[in-house]
Amino acid sequence: MTSAKPSRRHDRIIIHFDYDCFYASVFEAENPALKSVPLKQIIVTCNYEARRRGLHKLQLIHEARQIVPDVVIVLGEDLNRFRDASKELYKFLEAFTWNGKVERLGFDEVFMDVTDIVDFNQSLLNPNDLKNSYFQLQKNDPTVGFAFDSTKIAGHGFANIPQTQSPMPDTNIPTDDHESLMARLILGSHLAQHLRLGLEEQKGYTSTVGISTNKLLSKLVGNLNKPKGQTTLLPPYVVPDDREVESNVTAFIDGHDxxxxxxxxxxxxxxxxxxxxxxxxxxxxxxxxxxxxxxxxxxxxxxxxxxxxxxxxxxxxxxxxxxxxxxxxxxxxNGIDDTEVQQAKKVPTQISIEDSYTRLDTMPQVLKELRILATSLIKRMQVDLLEDDGDDSTTRRWIAHPKTVKLSTRPRPPLNSDGTRARSFNRISRSGPLPNFVFNLKDGVDVIVEKLVLETLIPMFRKLHPYPSGWNLSLVNIGITNMIETASDDGNGGGRDIGRMFKRQEEVLKEWKVEDRDVPPDTILEAVAESHDAISTDPSAGNEVSDCTMTGSEDVIPTQTSADEPVEWDDEEVEDENREICHECGATMPAFAMAAHERFHSLET
DNA sequence: TAAGTCTAA
DNA sequence: CGATTTAGACTTA
Structure with missing residues (x-):
């Protein structure tokens, strides 16, 4: 067995931020009296006062009430506030990067690759006066920055090997680049502290920070001093094989479960x-x-x-x-993680909305829930994928067009008394093209939702659950994926990674950039993809485009219903004023949706 | 591309 | 542990 010690590169400096009990902080920023933040039946997180009194994360609410009767429970129905706060803090950090490598992990964590800033500032150090160093935050403006002592780590350091008196490199420990790495980590720690304090003073959020040479180590090492602390994993990161000492990386990571x-x-x-x-x-x-x-x-x-x-x-x-x-x-x-910190992205790769249910087993319920979920989804799309038009701010434009919509469910296992079937807890899903009418900004959300539910989601649901009853869902999810980004107007806007796009997509983008930006012709995409038959490619079609898409999705229905699928599909439906009932399938819907619904039926079979 | 798995917060 | 919700990276076919 050879020494299987893989090589470790440490040419980067990565900072990991973890906002201290983020959810609680968001509420505390609004109302300092609040104590904890549950979501549904469980407490997702709680502030440190609550933890001091014996509560912890992911605790059942009734359990929490028993331990701390006066606990204040805040319903976390509205994730938007967390999303907004998260975005704001992320933007704050992003403004400091030179290379755009800022990656969010969930709402409350951020990785930053500050290698270029650190290297630049290392080259500025004056070896004769390290105690009075200056950290330059902008490459071409020496006036923006802060003074610091580059002989000392800012915040805590972790070292298994005791550091010598001199905080600067101990040359008795032979390592590769020990000296330089120490200097760069020191630089990184001061930058981290600057950012951390900036976050606290200017945004009101404290955070816990880790500094090292890759994402894995910076994330892990930050945990050593929390909350409101920062920890740098000190060198040596690599020691020669013949030495009896361990590297600090090994010493640090070895103890983890x-x-x-x-x-x-x-x-x-x-x-x-x-x-x-x-x-x-x-x-x-x-x-x-x-x-x-x-x-x-x-x-x-x-x-x-x-x-x-x-x-x-x-x-x-x-x-x-x-x-x-x-x-x-x-x-x-072995503490090695060469994955890159992702470039700041303008658009998410996917948006999905889901909810869970104790009992969801009839079509009317499903219809109702699909409407609710679809409404959230459309609203989220309009928040996250719309941007003020550059020229006049009265109009908005889509910065990305998702191409695919996916419906997932999680059926509850039947739990049979007679027999054997205790079964999968997993999700099943169907996906297909996202119809273009969802991009129509003139229609109200309700109209779009209604069409989407009836023309796209219900057919998918039928594929998932061919029988009108007999299932019981514990979860329903709707998501959109496959974002086709709109090229940015000026080269400025951060959409710098365009070279990574597929060539074909680029060509397609160019084609439809000339046309109406709000309604990308799926028809052209599909023509290029050369798979679909009999799809109208008339690009001048306005409303017709949605009909084309409908035809497209209708392609798949017969292949389903033809084979082993049952045909009886009428649901008994709760009556409701202001709603009409479809003679064909029994579904109810607002009057305005009936026309589209009937067209849907006329295309069936 | 579609469906699913694993991971993470 | 699991409970929940959202998201990303990845595989297989």
């Missing part, structure tokens, strides 16, 4: 645990790894006989798993 490593989730940690605990390499039973050990640390895994990328590939690999997962996991275990 294997499942705590970002990227190694529930499934993978289970597999690894099973292997390390219960099947010690055939022989050598039990002596070292035997006993009844509960937790498996990174060190346990790393030192397991024969452990390496190949073994991990065997343990973790298999059909449906990521290729090269063994090598990747082996890297993580």
């Amino acid at each position: 294997i499942g705590k490593i970002p990227g190694i989730g529930f499934k993978m940690s289970q597999k690894i645990r099973n292997h390390v605990l219960s099947r010690p390499a055939e022989f050598e039973l039990g002596l070292i790894y035997g006993g009844t050990k509960e937790s498996v640390t990174v060190r346990d895994v790393r030192l397991f006989p024969g452990m390496g990328p190949e073994l991990l590939e065997k343990v973790l690999g298999g059909p449906g798993t990521e290729r090269g997962i063994g090598g990747k996991a082996w890297g993580l275990i």
Whole structure:
């Protein structure tokens, strides 16, 4: 067995931000008296006062009430406030980057790659007066920045190997680039502190920060001092093989439970645990790894006989798993993570809305919930994908056109008394082209929602659940994906990554940029994709475009209903004034939607 | 492209 | 643990 120690690169400086109990902070910013923030039946998060009194994250609400009777529960129905706050803080940080590498993870975490800023400032250091250094925040404006002491780390440092008196490099520990890496981490720590305090003073949010050379390590090391702290993982990151010392990376990461490593989730940690605990390499039973050990640390895994990328590939690999997962996991275990901090993106790659239910088993209910979900979705699209038009701000334009809409459900297992069927807890889904009428800004949301539900979502639902009853859903999700970004007007706006787009998409984009920006012709896309038959390609068609799309989606219905699917599909429906009932299928809907609905039926079969 | 899996907050 | 909701990266066919 060769020394399977993979090479570690540490040419980057990455900062990881984690806002302290973010959800609670959002409310505290509005009303300091508030105590905790639950979502549905569970407390998603709580502030530190609540934690001091014995509450914790993901706790059941009634449980929390028993422990702290006067707890203030805030319903988190409205995620928009969190989304907005998250975006605001993210924008604040983004303004500091030079390379645009700022990546959000959930609402309350941000990675920043500040390598270029750090390198630039390293070159400015005056070796004769390191204590009085100046950190320049803008490349071409020396007046913007702050004074700092570049002989000291800002905030906490983590080192297993005790650092010597001199805070500057200890040359007794032979490492590659020890000195330079230390200097750059110091720079990074001061920049991090500047940003962290800026976030606190100017936005009112405290955060916990980690500084290291990759996403994995900066995220993990930040946890050492929270809340309101920052920690830098100190060198040496690499030590020569013949030394008895460990690198600080190894020393740091080794103590973690294997499942705590970002990227190694529930499934993978289970597999690894099973292997390390219960099947010690055939022989050598039990002596070292035997006993009844509960937790498996990174060190346990790393030192397991024969452990390496190949073994991990065997343990973790298999059909449906990521290729090269063994090598990747082996890297993580060794503190290696070469994944890039993503460029700031103007548009999300996907938007989805979902809700869960204790009981959802009739069509009228489904129809109602689909309307609710679709309404949220359309509104979200109009918030996240619309931008004020550059020239006159009275008009808005779509910055991206999602091409695909997907409906997912999670059927509740039947739980049969007589027999055997206890079954999957997983989601099933159907997807198809997103009709163009959703981009129409003249129609009201209600009109769009109604058309979308009747013409697209219900047909998908039928494919998912061919029988009108007999199912019971615990979850419904609607999402849009496959964003086709509109090219930015001036080269300025951050859409710099356009080179990464597929060539074909670029050509298509050019074509329809000439036309009405609010209604991209799917027809052209499909013609280029050369798969669909009999689709009108008349680009001058205004409202007709939606009809074309309808025809497109209608393509799939017969193939479904023809085979093994039942045909009886009438639901008994609750009566409601202001609503009409369809003679064909029994669905009810607002009067204005009936025309479209009837057209839908006329296209059926 | 469509459907699904795993991960993470 | 699991409970929930949203999102991204990835596989298979």
